[in-house]
Amino acid sequence: MEKTENNYIFTKISNKLIEIMKKLLSVAIICSAVLMSCSNNETTKNTKSDEKSVKVEDSTVLKKGKSIAMGSAKTLGSKLKKAIKKGGPIAGISVCSSQATKLTDSLSQVYNVKIKRVSLKNRNENNLANKTEKNILESWQTKIDNGTPIKPKVLRTDNNEITFVAPIKVKHQCIVCHGTDDFVSPEVRLKLKEHYPNDKARNYNEGDLRGAWVITFPKDYFKK
Numbered sequence: 001m002e003k004t005e006n007n008y009i010f011t012k013i014s015n016k017l018i019e020i021m022k023k024l025l026s027v028a029i030i031c032s033a034v035l036m037s038c039s040n041n042e043t044t045k046n047t048k049s050d051e052k053s054v055k056v057e058d059s060t061v062l063k064k065g066k067s068i069a070m071g072s073a074k075t076l077g078s079k080l081k082k083a084i085k086k087g088g089p090i091a092g093i094s095v096c097s098s099q100a101t102k103l104t105d106s107l108s109q110v111y112n113v114k115i116k117r118v119s120l121k122n123r124n125e126n127n128l129a130n131k132t133e134k135n136i137l138e139s140w141q142t143k144i145d146n147g148t149p150i151k152p153k154v155l156r157t158d159n160n161e162i163t164f165v166a167p168i169k170v171k172h173q174c175i176v177c178h179g180t181d182d183f184v185s186p187e188v189r190l191k192l193k194e195h196y197p198n199d200k201a202r203n204y205n206e207g208d209l210r211g212a213w214v215i216t217f218p219k220d221y222f223k224k
């Protein structure tokens with residue numbers, strides 16, 4: 001009799017214990033689930049913000065770069081056209097020599113980027129292509145010589161700066177100042193010599209590769 005009563009108490013206690021254990025276990029499971037989901041959230045957040053600062057698609061950069069380069073070319077071109085209409089290529093040279101850099105600088109401020117025009121055969125000595133730009137221009141020239149089409153490029157540096165580089169080709173209206181002696185009048189040649197004694201930007205033909213637009217976006221440009 002006593003034995004069965006003892007047994008009964010024992011099973012009751014152990015049942016209670018099992019219940020408590022079960023409860024503890026479920027609390028532990030819930031806790032760890034919550035913790036895991038928290039830490040998961042954090043990692044997704046982190047990769048997202050990293051993506052924003054580092055992983056901008058090339059297509060986004062190309063689109064933005066093209067629109068800025070085209071806008072800048074249009075602004076420069078219309079200034080030049082106006083000056084030439086008024087006073088011929090001579091007036092155009094004066095405008096270019098005094099305004100071209102100022103204009104690209106102020107456009108840089110408007111677009112909140114850094115805009116340059118560079119060349120392997122530069123007129124203004126500040127526009128000489130650096131080593132990276134030189135490599136790109138040379139590879140484009142090789143492609144042109146082989147009849148392969150060339151396309152704008154996106155460069156990425158270690159410090160998260162993104163640069164857009166696009167070819168500038170010689171159009172018909174450029175050869176009065178950048179062409180051969182057949183197209184550049186003696187007066188224009190004289191004026192060019194005056195302003196640019198080391199001018200290398202001559203003897204181009206229509207369609208030639210003249211240089212490149214180089215547009216550098218600041219670090220946080222695409223982070224919005």
Ligand code: HEC
Nearest residue numbers: 089092093096097100117119122123124127174177201211
């Ligand atoms: C009226 C003369 C004139 C015409 C037309 C002209 N340019 Fe120029 N170009 C200049 C002068 C002057 C400079 C130097 C500007 C400076 O000192 O910043 C220059 C500079 C440049 C540069 C910067 C690189 C360098 O050599 O210094 C590029 C690129 C360029 N021209 C392309 C063109 C293209 C493309 C066209 C036609 C769409 C064109 N130019 C038409 C006079 C002209």
